[in-house]
Amino acid sequence: MLRYFTRRLLHGLFLVVGVSLLTFFLLQLAPGDFFAEMRLNPQMTAESVAAVRHQYGLDRSVATRYLLWINSVRKGELGFSFAYDSPVACLLWARARNTLILTLSAMLLSWLIAVPVGLGCGARPGGWSDRLCLGATSSLLAIPDLLLALGLLFLAVRTGWFPTGGMVSPGFDDLSGWGKVKDVVSHFCLPVATLVLGTVPVLVRHVRAGVVEVLASPFIRAARAHGITRRRLLARYALRGAAAPLISLLGLGITTLLSGSLLVEVVMSWPGVGPLLWEAVLARDLYVVVGAVMCSTLFLVGGNMVADALLFAVDPRIRTE
Amino acid sequence: MTIRRRIYLALGFLGALHASVLLASFFAPYDPEVQDRELPFAPPTRLHFVDERGRFHLRPFIYACASSSMPVAACVEDLTRAFPLRFFVRESSAVEKANLANQGAELGASESKRRHWRLFGVDQPARIFLLGSDGLGRDQFSRLLHGGQVSLLAGMLAAGLALGFGLVLGAVAGFYGGWVDELIMRSVELFLALPWLYLLFAVRAFLPLHLSAVQSFFLLIAVMGVVGWARPARLVRGVVLSARERDYVAAARGFGASDVYLLRRHVLPQAFGVVMTQAGILIPQFILAEVALSYLGLGVAEPVPSLGNLLAELQQYHVMASYWWMFLPGAALIPVFASYYALANALQERAGVVPT
Numbered sequence: 001m002l003r004y005f006t007r008r009l010l011h012g013l014f015l016v017v018g019v020s021l022l023t024f025f026l027l028q029l030a031p032g033d034f035f036a037e038m039r040l041n042p043q044m045t046a047e048s049v050a051a052v053r054h055q056y057g058l059d060r061s062v063a064t065r066y067l068l069w070i071n072s073v074r075k076g077e078l079g080f081s082f083a084y085d086s087p088v089a090c091l092l093w094a095r096a097r098n099t100l101i102l103t104l105s106a107m108l109l110s111w112l113i114a115v116p117v118g119l120g121c122g123a124r125p126g127g128w129s130d131r132l133c134l135g136a137t138s139s140l141l142a143i144p145d146l147l148l149a150l151g152l153l154f155l156a157v158r159t160g161w162f163p164t165g166g167m168v169s170p171g172f173d174d175l176s177g178w179g180k181v182k183d184v185v186s187h188f189c190l191p192v193a194t195l196v197l198g199t200v201p202v203l204v205r206h207v208r209a210g211v212v213e214v215l216a217s218p219f220i221r222a223a224r225a226h227g228i229t230r231r232r233l234l235a236r237y238a239l240r241g242a243a244a245p246l247i248s249l250l251g252l253g254i255t256t257l258l259s260g261s262l263l264v265e266v267v268m269s270w271p272g273v274g275p276l277l278w279e280a281v282l283a284r285d286l287y288v289v290v291g292a293v294m295c296s297t298l299f300l301v302g303g304n305m306v307a308d309a310l311l312f313a314v315d316p317r318i319r320t321e
Numbered sequence: 322m323t324i325r326r327r328i329y330l331a332l333g334f335l336g337a338l339h340a341s342v343l344l345a346s347f348f349a350p351y352d353p354e355v356q357d358r359e360l361p362f363a364p365p366t367r368l369h370f371v372d373e374r375g376r377f378h379l380r381p382f383i384y385a386c387a388s389s390s391m392p393v394a395a396c397v398e399d400l401t402r403a404f405p406l407r408f409f410v411r412e413s414s415a416v417e418k419a420n421l422a423n424q425g426a427e428l429g430a431s432e433s434k435r436r437h438w439r440l441f442g443v444d445q446p447a448r449i450f451l452l453g454s455d456g457l458g459r460d461q462f463s464r465l466l467h468g469g470q471v472s473l474l475a476g477m478l479a480a481g482l483a484l485g486f487g488l489v490l491g492a493v494a495g496f497y498g499g500w501v502d503e504l505i506m507r508s509v510e511l512f513l514a515l516p517w518l519y520l521l522f523a524v525r526a527f528l529p530l531h532l533s534a535v536q537s538f539f540l541l542i543a544v545m546g547v548v549g550w551a552r553p554a555r556l557v558r559g560v561v562l563s564a565r566e567r568d569y570v571a572a573a574r575g576f577g578a579s580d581v582y583l584l585r586r587h588v589l590p591q592a593f594g595v596v597m598t599q600a601g602i603l604i605p606q607f608i609l610a611e612v613a614l615s616y617l618g619l620g621v622a623e624p625v626p627s628l629g630n631l632l633a634e635l636q637q638y639h640v641m642a643s644y645w646w647m648f649l650p651g652a653a654l655i656p657v658f659a660s661y662y663a664l665a666n667a668l669q670e671r672a673g674v675v676p677t
Contacts, residue, residue, distance in 0.1 A: 018511045023523045138666070142659035144609050146616060147651035150635055157642045164638075252513075259518035263613055278617060281522055289523055296519045304514075 001312070008308045012301040019297045023290050024069065028062045035082070056082065069287070078294070079287030083280070088291040091276065096295050098167060099272035102188070103261050103299070106195035107253070114200050115239075118207025123234055125212045133208065137201035145260050149194045149267040156190055163187050165269035191261075191268050198260050199253065206249055210242030217241070244315045251300075251307035258296050324671050331664035338657060342469035349463035350442045350449055353626050357448060357458035360386065362644050365453045373400055381406045385447040404447040410439050453646035455634060465650050468626035472615075473657070475542055475627070476608035480600055482546025483607075487553025488596060492584055494554070495561030505554065512551035520548050521610060525619050534625035541620050545607050553599045557592045564591040594672050601665030605658045612654065628654060
């Protein structure tokens with residue numbers, strides 16, 4: 001057991017280090033940097049631009065800067081933002097929390113919907129419920145995330161039922177405790193709905209595929225021959241048999257969900273990592289880009305860890321390895 | 322329906338879609354850059370068959386907008402001025418000439434080249450906006466077709482690039498094994514694990530921001546191709562791994578066949594199905610990536626239209642709230658995606674996998 005988890009942990013560590021190296025060195029290939037546009041400013045002399053670049057260490061070699069960056073990660077600063085003039089970590093934490101709230105609740109909700117629906121669809125492959133389900137999911141799949149987000153936003157604009165962006169209303173601080181919760185939840189509905197509508201069809205199809213595959217296997221036929229009821233068969237045997245690929249999907253699903261939430265956050269101006277990354281890319285705020293990518297990688301590694309632990313609990317074949 | 326017929330149906334539909342955007346300059350009534358500042362955000366022009374006196378016309382006609390002094394007026398149809406729809410017109414109108422002249426000498430020089438056949442059009446001074454017009458009075462329908470050209474082409478080229486990388490690296494990894502395999506598969510894991518949009522952003526961040534439209538188009542394709550190679554590489558490796566152990570491969574090797582010959586002749590053809598299925602999955606994904614990046618101002622730049630930067634106008638609140646036809650470029654993606662997914666599903670089923 002310890003060996004299994006150490007291996008998974010090492011794998012996660014490899015991912016984090018690999019991603020940091022990859023983004024860091026890719027970003028160094030960029031022509032120009034945050035201060036490049038300053039050269040166009042007639043009030044700045046070439047010397048003062050050089051001085052600023054020296055101050056931020058942009059004139060050092062890539063390897064030195066990577067080591068310096070590692071050092072600042074160790075101190076919990078994650079580098080320094082040129083645009084905000086503060087350590088990246090300060091900017092990132094609050095936003096990472098908001099992204100986490102959004103993605104986790106979207107994930108939870110979409111799994112809660114997808115598992116029963118997928119089970120219902122896969123129970124009778126080729127039946128009317130299955131065909132209905134396939135039709136519905138493929139038409140939902142064909143709607144791009146961006147259009148979904150824009151469409152829901154349009155709904156909010158036209159009906160006024162939901163706030164059209166942000167996370168809290170202007171007078172948030174004056175609200176009572178219950179009012180605050182209600183305010184955040186109402187802001188929260190549209191982004192979560194977009195993410196859920198985007199992920200549910202994918203998940204339903206995976207659950208369905210898993211169930212169909214398991215139902216065709218001999219042990220199900222044996223169980224049926226023993227007179228186990230259909231409902232019990234589905235809930236206890238089929239679902240459990242289909243669980244292993246689904247749990248690893250849980251880890252991978254975080255990837256798509258994070259990508260989706262990046263877009264949704266920007267469109268609906270949810271104050272998460274997405275808008276921060278977008279602005280940082282536009283402003284060439286190097287360390288913020290690296291920090292945001294690292295942040296998403298950390299989410300991912302965390303999600304994979306949870307998935308591995310679940311897999312360990314559910315699938316006895318792994319324990320004997 | 323049999324799987325074969327479903328594949329042909331999806332392919333046929335996709336072919337028609339692509340042909341219509343490929344021939345954009347024929348199907349579109351105007352050039353995508355032509356502006357009419359008098360008519361910003363004009364709603365879709367209505368085609369009429371029955372005129373004032375209740376007479377029926379076989380040839381549809383439109384009414385010109387009544388000129389009004391309001392800055393953003395909903396087009397009020399001037400019932401005294403009817404313009405019949407003309408088919409197969411040789412486009413070279415006065416306004417367009419004037420526009421071109423304004424835009425400078427270099428465009429004026431190529432003016433003769435810009436005269437070409439169009440499927441339909443109306444006489445000056447009326448304007449036909451089948452899908453309305455945007456903030457600068459440009460025809461959305463023409464921009465949609467030309468933008469579709471850019472977006473669909475970007476998706477296809479990027480998928481081609483990603484599949485090419487994936488095929489080569491996957492084949493090398495599977496065929497040679499050892500440390501090469503280890504190295505490639507570790508990097509596959511790295512690329513697969515990253516949220517692809519974040520990765521796309523990070524890679525985009527290292528490219529210059531201000532680029533000409535053509536440069537940014539090709540950079541976009543390169544970036545997407547670089548980001549997307551991992552999954553095809555892994556799948557191709559799996560196929561190659563099983564194919565290289567076959568008896569006929571061993572036999573060919575015994576006859577002295579070289580590695581390149583073996584790969585090309587005996588191993589890689591096995592990966593054809595996998596590559597095709599991946600193409601069906603990757604192309605819509607890359608089209609979506611182009612749309613997302615251009616929407617955010619990181620992809621194809623104005624004035625060249627793409628489906629993404631057509632949608633970008635919706636970032637303004639008043640556009641989203643009042644002009645519903647600005648959503649149509651997004652809606653145009655739905656049939657494209659639906660047919661690609663249908664194709665990918667049918668291909669997966671043919672390969673004996675339960676489609677997901």
